[in-house]
Amino acid sequence: MDDHGIALPLSPALRWENDADGPAVVLLDQTRLPAAETELACRDVPALVAAIQTLAVRGAPLLGIAGAYGVALAAVRGDDVEAAAALLADARPTAVNLAYGVTRALAAYREALGERGDLAAAASVVLEAARELHVEDARAAARMAGHGRGLLRELVPGDGYRLLTHCNTGVLVSGGEGTALGVVLAAHRDGALARLWIDETRPLLQGARLTAWEAARFGMPHTLLADNAAGSLLASGQVDAVLVGADRIAADGSTANKVGTYPLAVLARHHGVPFLVVAPTTTVDLGTPDGGAIHVEQRDAGEVTHLPVAPRTPVAPAGTLAYNPAFDVTPPELITAIVTENGVASPVNGKTLAALVDAGA
């Protein structure tokens, strides 16, 4: 429930548990989807860090929530909370939300400990801080969906939207119903979604494995495509808008998102198709001035040379070198609008973006 007593749809991707086996951050293991829906109970911070690094839990807003619960897990266990927070914040570099969630939880812990000097009391305070972030993100997801559906009504004549998305941005990245896919879901619930085109999103196939799984669960009309087919699809006139998420939005509106987003933005601009980024203001990092200052995570070559699902069949000869940036950066001039829980920034620039961040302060 949110603070107005309104039932908020909380994501199935992550929950806190403290049962006979002790405290745990319980995840829907995203490395096993779509073949299996299995839970992964992280009972200490090293296990949660490993889950973050293997993308058992992933997606910027959800990483922030996981990081905050990780600090709470260390506190409840009586571990070194400062050391645990450092491990969590460094688990993945690009999504600003992870460091944000960890920092916010750690600040709550430090304040409580300073005031009361009581570890148990501080542990309950930081757990409540994690829960607050969780609900805030679910509320932000609902508000982004509202702003996004309004923008689509302005941009796309009639109903029957044909929307293209990249990677995965639904319940599996959120405390609630997601970012970009949350907007698509709202359009679907309005009866306005004719087709969701899903980029498979090499190399880890978040689109094929996760977005198609979410679209099927919600009954959305959807079609999967190889990333390389997006250009001819846009050229064919079958896409009314492209919607993507974000991992870090710099102060000038430059946006880091899953690799393949930047070429999609160039294609969308070339074909005159609106390109929308949907992200909560916790993904905006006014301390990072522009795209060149964003640290893009480089990941293991094995993710490119092997399929991402068991038995991880090699698709290249042994010893093949691979270039595997997890993200790329789209400049603000290629982005039609950034949709946040506080409203829409368009044109995308430092002024319109800062106004949305300030609106939530």
Ligand SMILES: CSC[C@H]1O[C@H](OP(=O)(O)O)[C@H](O)[C@@H]1O
């Ligand atoms: C809206 S957060 C989802 C965002 O995170 C994904 O990256 P990863 O799967 O590596 O966590 C991708 O960039 C999505 O757009």
